[in-house]
Amino acid sequence: MSEVLPFCKIKLQYLMEMVTDHDLDDNALRLALYLALANADHETGESRPSFETIGAAIGKHAKSVKRALNKIEAAGYMTVERGTNKGKPLQPLTKASWSPLA
Numbered sequence: 001m002s003e004v005l006p007f008c009k010i011k012l013q014y015l016m017e018m019v020t021d022h023d024l025d026d027n028a029l030r031l032a033l034y035l036a037l038a039n040a041d042h043e044t045g046e047s048r049p050s051f052e053t054i055g056a057a058i059g060k061h062a063k064s065v066k067r068a069l070n071k072i073e074a075a076g077y078m079t080v081e082r083g084t085n086k087g088k089p090l091q092p093l094t095k096a097s098w099s100p101l102a
Contacts, residue, residue, distance in 0.1 A: 007045030011036055018077055027068040030058050032077065 007014075018024055018032050034057055039047040051062035051069075060068075073080050 006043045007040055008042040011040070011045075014077070018072075021075065024071060024075060025068070027060060027064055028071045028075075030060075031065060031068040032072055034058050 015033065015036055018029060024032075031054060034054060035047045035049075036045075038057070039049050041047070049057075051065045054060075055062045055065045058065075069078075069080065072078050
């Protein structure tokens with residue numbers, strides 16, 4: 001069974017894969033960079049900021065953040081667990097389930 005590496009060990013691979021994915025737009029990439037570099041837990045990669053918090057940080061409206069997040073999730077880079085609280089948990093794929101598109 002493969003060892004699951006902490007997010008801080010795979011973060012650059014994760015971001016490089018996204019940067020080279022020409023199907024992702026600039027908003028999706030900006031969102032991913034913000035979550036990975038400013039909010040993600042170093043061990044799990046989990047992040048729980050609200051859409052409004054993310055939008056304020058990256059200069060986008062909350063609806064634009066939601067659309068960008070949907071694109072990232074559809075591309076398979078993150079799983080999103082929607083809850084009833086304002087902060088939405090986000091968890092990038094772990095090393096064990098990492099499957100680059102290219």
